[in-house]
Amino acid sequence: MVKVAPSILSANFSMLGQEIQEVEKGGADYIHVDVMDGHFVPNITIGPLVVDAIKPNTSLPLDVHLMIENPDDYIAMFAEAGASIISVHQEVTPHLHRTLQLIKENDVKAGVVINPATPVESILPILPDVDLILIMTVNPGFGGQSFIDSTLQKIDQVAKWRKDMNLSFEIEVDGGINVHTAKQAVDAGADVLVAGSAVFNQANRHKAMREIREAVEGE
Numbered sequence: 001m002v003k004v005a006p007s008i009l010s011a012n013f014s015m016l017g018q019e020i021q022e023v024e025k026g027g028a029d030y031i032h033v034d035v036m037d038g039h040f041v042p043n044i045t046i047g048p049l050v051v052d053a054i055k056p057n058t059s060l061p062l063d064v065h066l067m068i069e070n071p072d073d074y075i076a077m078f079a080e081a082g083a084s085i086i087s088v089h090q091e092v093t094p095h096l097h098r099t100l101q102l103i104k105e106n107d108v109k110a111g112v113v114i115n116p117a118t119p120v121e122s123i124l125p126i127l128p129d130v131d132l133i134l135i136m137t138v139n140p141g142f143g144g145q146s147f148i149d150s151t152l153q154k155i156d157q158v159a160k161w162r163k164d165m166n167l168s169f170e171i172e173v174d175g176g177i178n179v180h181t182a183k184q185a186v187d188a189g190a191d192v193l194v195a196g197s198a199v200f201n202q203a204n205r206h207k208a209m210r211e212i213r214e215a216v217e218g219e
């Protein structure tokens with residue numbers, strides 16, 4: 001079963017609790033939380049305080065995507081605030097094994113993210129150590145961008161490695177996901193679909209999520 005993870009980046013920040021409850025009622029599997037520091041990416045969003053504030057509003061896992069430099073310095077804070085999964089970017093994490101270990105020591109599932117221009121081979125050595133691989137299908141920093149088609153090959157490659165190595169981590173995709181690109185990503189091997197604008201920019205969020213699920217039905 002493919003999972004849908006609405007990204008609150010496109011939600012109404014003045015009523016985040018209600019926005020999250022609405023997508024939970026509509027069948028969301030994870031709540032995707034985009035943390036941006038204005039250094040690694042050219043945008044600033046939210047920190048542990050907001051994660052802590054939204055935690056009581058949902059029983060769904062909080063899937064925290066850290067787009068920040070020096071992630072090791074903040075992992076304990078996000079874990080304490082209620083993150084269920086913490087994913088760090090390969091591009092800013094020189095000691096990935098150590099960082100993944102740190103995430104797990106905080107009793108949180110550990111993920112690694114790669115940008116569209118990052119070679120997929122760079123994550124091969126750490127595949128046995130992750131709970132999730134997040135393949136960025138846009139350049140991180142903003143919602144509402146267009147899906148980059150060349151990322152499909154990377155999804156396919158990671159899915160092949162997972163099978164060959166008999167591993168069970170999830171393959172998540174993030175950026176530009178809509179009814180068309182969701183199907184392409186799932187066909188390539190994705191099993192968690194992050195969707196921001198395709199859910200929160202629609203008047204009927206339940207219908208938007210249903211349509212994404214229908215597009216990948218039977219996968």
Ligand SMILES: O=C(CO)[C@H](O)[C@H](O)COP(=O)(O)O
Pocket residue numbers: 007009010032034065067138139140141142143144145174175176177194195196197198
């Ligand atoms: O990590 C992200 C951006 O860096 C977001 O999760 C992503 O862009 C979601 O937005 P959309 O579905 O509108 O592309």
Ligand SMILES: [Fe+2]
Pocket residue numbers: 007032033034065174194
């Ligand atoms: Fe994200």
